Amino acid sequence: MESATLRRTPPLPTVIQVALVALLVVIAGVSWALTDDRMVGMDMGPGTELGGLGWFLVTWVTMNAAMMLPSLAPVAVGYARIESSDGDGDHTSTIATTALFVAGFLVSWAAAGLLGFMVVEGVRSLDIGFLRWDEAGPYVAGGVIVIAALYELTSAKDTCLRHCRTPPALREHWHRGPVGALRMGIEHGGYCIGCCWALMAALFALGVMSIGWMAFVAALIAIDKLLPSKTLATRGIAILLVVLGLAVAFAPEDVPGLTIPDSADAGGMMEMQ
Numbered sequence: 001m002e003s004a005t006l007r008r009t010p011p012l013p014t015v016i017q018v019a020l021v022a023l024l025v026v027i028a029g030v031s032w033a034l035t036d037d038r039m040v041g042m043d044m045g046p047g048t049e050l051g052g053l054g055w056f057l058v059t060w061v062t063m064n065a066a067m068m069l070p071s072l073a074p075v076a077v078g079y080a081r082i083e084s085s086d087g088d089g090d091h092t093s094t095i096a097t098t099a100l101f102v103a104g105f106l107v108s109w110a111a112a113g114l115l116g117f118m119v120v121e122g123v124r125s126l127d128i129g130f131l132r133w134d135e136a137g138p139y140v141a142g143g144v145i146v147i148a149a150l151y152e153l154t155s156a157k158d159t160c161l162r163h164c165r166t167p168p169a170l171r172e173h174w175h176r177g178p179v180g181a182l183r184m185g186i187e188h189g190g191y192c193i194g195c196c197w198a199l200m201a202a203l204f205a206l207g208v209m210s211i212g213w214m215a216f217v218a219a220l221i222a223i224d225k226l227l228p229s230k231t232l233a234t235r236g237i238a239i240l241l242v243v244l245g246l247a248v249a250f251a252p253e254d255v256p257g258l259t260i261p262d263s264a265d266a267g268g269m270m271e272m273q
Contacts, residue, residue, distance in 0.1 A: 012081050016091050020077055020098060024069045031066035035059065035211065042209035045259035046141040046248075047133065049124075050117055050208070060113035061106055067218035068109065068192065069102070071225040075164070075188060076102060082171055083181070097181040104185020105192065112193045112200075120204065133261040142249025144205040148198035149241035152224075152234045160194035161234070164225050196221055202241065205248070212257045 012020075038059050042048065050056045080098045084091065123131075130136040151157050175183045199217050206213040220237050227233040247255050 012077065012084055012094075013091070016080070016084075016094070017077050020080055020095065021073045024073050024076060024102070028066050028069040031062045031069070035063045035066050035214070038062070039209045039211055043207050043211075043259050044209070045133075045207045045261045045263075046137060046205050047131070047261055048207050048209045050120060053114075053117060056117055057110060057113055060117075061110050063214060064109040064113070065106060067214065067221060068105070068196075071164075071222045072102065072105060072192075074226070078170060079181075079184065082174065097178060100178050100181035101185040101188070104182040104187075105189040106185075107182075108186050108189025108193060112197065116200070116204070137261065138252050139249045141205040141252075142245040142247075145202045145241055145245030145248060148202040149238045149245060151198035152238040152241070157195060157198075157234065158230075160191045161224060161230060163188070163191040164195045165230060195224065199224075202245075207259055210257070210259065216257075 051059075076098055079101050080094050083097050084094045131140055170184075173184075173187070174180070199220055203213055203217045206216075208214075220240075223233050224237060244255070248258065252258055252260060
């Protein structure tokens, strides 16, 4: 449901709305193709090595564009509506500032990826033996997924998800101009990170270089943000993740699509620039 702010805002011409949504979908589609190409042979299951920082960040931003942009479309259109109503009706300018809004959104996720890289590589550098798959690895991976399930039911998740679904402060915290558009995108990206960080952690636990698990988590994010019933979305996802987490912990060989580390199916790491 749209917020009262957007209901009071004159709608964009249908052709502009369709063009914005189509552009985001096309960018997401291209990003899926590029990500699939970069990830060939990279899936080593839970604990997959991330490669060099530069390689990882490019892959991470492309991956997030693929996963996040379709579900960002309603917010991007809402932003464009307000921008158009506040401006002089120049639709070219509206599209340009909306592009900056989307760019700011991806900047936030790039920063989250950098933090995630530092945490994962920091833990890896400690060479903690019990994290190996033949020791406590399955229980750690399953536990991360169960934590993601529990986070779905927290007030922090609910607050961030409310902003992602119908941003109530879009006009109240409005920043004008190109710099303002970029700033608003970064701020909205922060709410999206607050909403989705646990699901992305679950992706790391399942195999961050797996295109299949990437598609699975992207579907959960879309359900979270777009399903009409927010309660049904979060509780349904929580139940699904609990079942998946327990399966990874206690019967990983029976989880469809899960690559077992060090198995014959685990992909070899390619040389990364």
